[in-house]
Amino acid sequence: MEIITGIPDGWPADDAAALAVQDELRDRVVLDEPGPPPGGGLVTGVDVAYDDERDLVVAAAVVLDAATLEVVEEATAVGRVAFPYVPGLLAFREIPTVLAALERLDSGPGMVICDGYGLAHPRRFGLASHLGVLTGLPVMGVAKNPFTFTYEQPGPRRGDSSALLADDGTEVGRALRTQDATKPVFVSVGHRVGLEGACAHTLALARRYRLPESTRHADALCRRALKEVQQAAVQP
Template identity: 80%
Template sequence: MMIIETPPDWPADEPAALAVQDELRTRVVLDEPGPPPATGLVTGVDVAYDDERDVVAAAAVVLDAATLTVVEEATAVGRVAFPYIPGLLAFREIPTVLAALESLTADPGLVVCDGYGRAHPRRFGLAAHLGVLTGLPVIGVAKNPFVFSYGELGPHRGDFAPLLADDGEEVGRALRTQDGVKPLFVSVGHRVSLEGACAHTLHLASRYRLPETTRRADRLCRIALEQAKAGT
């Protein structure tokens, strides 16, 4: 399997990455509602790491948003593009994620990341970064709240509580996708409203805690990583 190389102008250290975040963050679009849930196509992206070999595998899985059936799948394997620094994890993944997305023949439609958008200390997580670079509508759906707090939320599917920064800004929502299970943490990446992001998440998580986009992309990137390891 071909290994995607890191772009030659990719940031190599923390100051360079922070400068890129500062510049790209100004391009995030927050005043669009995004596509209606259950319409068009929706694409899940996820990554898996082989830390010993410094390799990352990315998967992009396109679903019909209405039926949640798979339309197309693509993977890419690349070198880890950046050191592990909290708040800058997108720089480790994006070149390979972009390669997977660019391999698709279908328009990705809405993209769902296993990560953060606005719910990020610098308001520019993977979902926002990917949205600005591609121009696509993107949301972040994470399993953990990172550094933000939230209040009590009800026990039922669809119950939510605001995810709050220290200054009181609502940067996302803790959203319960199934009765009695732990919530997910939804935030806007690019060109989607927070209400729309939550509605998409609930539609995509009709049977399980995680959205079907994330479940399928997670499985596929792990397969791609194992195939890459077997080929080395």
């Protein structure tokens, strides 16, 4: 598998530069569009896996038919980690490789679902927002944990939800129960999609399991691709 060695020209190299980019791009986030209707068209899950020893990141993009949840297309890319590990700035580590995976798709990705955050981010500009602004695509985030925000436990049934709240009481996402009596997931808008629509997309994609099928497929694919890279590295 080809390794993308280049980091984009002008890519931030330190915290101050990355924070400045977030400040510049945050105002470009579109929050007043409902997004594509759930249950139709295409949806694309993106996820990454790391090889810390070799300083590599593997990104996967998996396109699903939103009605049937069948895989339409998939792509991967491998790159050098583009930024050090800093909480709140994780998008800068992986976005170049995620973009490379998306660019390898022949079909339009439709709605993109990240394993991470959008508005539910300390600076209101997580991976889903960053990726949405750079691509112009509707993007949302579905995370396994609530990061720094607070919430009340939603009801026990599938579809029950509660507000994910910032310190000032602003709703930045939802804790959403996707299956009866399971832990909730944490949904936030990224770009060009509303919160109600993002929750509806999540439920439509999580028909059998806690996590959306888009996330499950992308997670499995990037892990398989990472193993291939690691096996190739140790072959004589």
